[in-house]
């Protein structure tokens with residue numbers, strides 16, 4: 001059974017209202033609805049978690065070992081600052097996909113550095129809500145390649 005943990009980082013609860021010219025008009029509920037629809041169709045299980053707090057995200061990832069086949073994460077602003085989230089992903093040894101709505105390489109200089117990128121299988125950045133959909137596809141494939149068969 002494929003079970004994927006989806007983590008939305010800080011301020012993503014404000015999507016829809018937050019800088020729509022950068023992040024689009026989709027809300028986090030809208031994104032989650034699309035992810036859940038794909039999960040249902042592909043007969044996999046998702047757990048979706050959003051937090052504005054670094055320690056909560058670290059705890060969630062730290063407890064994920066042996067519970068999830070893959071991790072799909074938009075670390076949001078923590079992408080650029082959090083050694084703790086980076087180390088948590090590295091510690092649990094679950095294949096991970098990093099996603100961003102905006103193209104982090106086409107914005108301010110400080111966004112060009114992801115501390116997370118070196119501990120994930122790959123990164124998808126700049127496709128708006130589709131970044132999550134492509135990311136989920138990638139996470140499912142990683143899980144399958146790790147031997148987590150669909151039930």
Ligand code: DQA
Pocket residue numbers: 010011012074075076077078079099100101102103104111
């Ligand atoms: C983001 C990009 C980050 O730089 C920013 O801090 C976010 C959202 C994105 O999805 O484009 O909060 O991760």
